[in-house]
Amino acid sequence: MEPIDSRSDARSHFIPASPAQVFAAMQDPDRVARWWGPAGFTNTIHRYDFEPGGSWLLTMHGPDGTDYPNESRFTRIVPDQLFEIEHLHVPHFLLTLELLPQDQGTQVRWRQSFDSVADYQRLAEFVAVANAQNLARLTAEVLRGEADAV
Template identity: 30%
Template sequence: MPVTSVESDAEALTMTLIADFPVGPERLWAVFTDPRQLERFWGPPGWPATFASFDFEPGGRARYSMASPTGEIARGSWEFVAIDAPRGFEVVDSFVDEDGDPIDGMPAMRMTFAFDETERGSRLTNITYFDSLDALEQLTAMGAVEGATLAMNQLDAVLVGLREFAQGKGTRLEILDDQHVRITRLIDGPRELVWRAHTDPDLMRRWMLGPDGWRMSVSEVDVSVGGTYRIAWEPEEGTEGEPFGFDGETLLIDEPRRIVQTEHMTGTDYPSTTNDLSFYEEDGATLVTLLIEYPDAATRDAVLATGMVEGMEQSFERMERVVLG
């Protein structure tokens, strides 16, 4: 993970994040000054950012929003105070409303971004300056330390490019905390088709099968916010196993970038999870990212122990053969 430390200083009224990367400072500079690349990591997992404007000059402003899995929107604004290309820049970061006006009761913070060369690449030093101890404590209580760490730890994939980062590495699992895991898989195909493969019942029946010897017996999918779905599998003749399935509700859709759904094992009293599925295309390949929120660590571990990730890899391999091939 790139982030090496995040420290709050109550006397200096600062929060300092330090992260190291295996690329030069010019590459870091490029990522932080291009809104399309910023969108891939500025929001923490589950709260992806969208920059609506980016006027990168002293006195200019950038406006962004972040959407939660349930559709809750948090909005922010940067005012660019100073720019020293390619070594760093300084902004005033504010919470804003739909019109871009500061929200009463929410602090504005001065932030500096410094990009320095190291023996192995470069170092990001991000310092946030607060006006008061109350403001520092307020942001800390809102999860600023955890959110900043998770956000910056997404930078690896952005810096090196999708194919170098993920191609040939199969389905990868990252345990983010007790309740969250992130699963990624690079698919060699366009985003629109990968999106359809995940939302079209006819295509789903062709690849979303897990190990050989199983078939999808139910595929009822309403791809609309508030719509419900039900999918189920059963073993083919000669394959051992018991039929099972899942049902849930669609919470958010941003076609073809993101779909968020609840997932519950049909016919059981097991708790539901929230599955946040996103698609990012670069150079003809699509990175599929699934962020799963579990109710607790015990449920997380029980689900992962079923071999879920291995089954997903077999399904993704099948998608590449029968849907994209």
């Protein structure tokens, strides 16, 4: 198999909240529906069995009205530390989010790994923009959640 670095979009993003606060936005399907996906997308979550081996079924609704059915399964979950899914539709990928505590917040390490370099390269430009937007939306949801808690 080709080296993971050559077939992955990897990025790191700081969120000024604790790992527990970030993880809370990942485990609640109502909150996930608000932040998942690129800017302009909305989501309908049909199933969210948040446990290793659990199923995640959703439809992403593009800004142009196109629906994108998605099916994933949770492969690893470590509360306040790790969230990993296997995306079962084409394109097939593994997405890992690691939450690392830092002063005044959490460093989120995001890695979306495709089956091959060719699969990744076909989508690399879109994935880079979409993943950056996804992390920005996660940050906004975490901070919104904290404002709601006050």
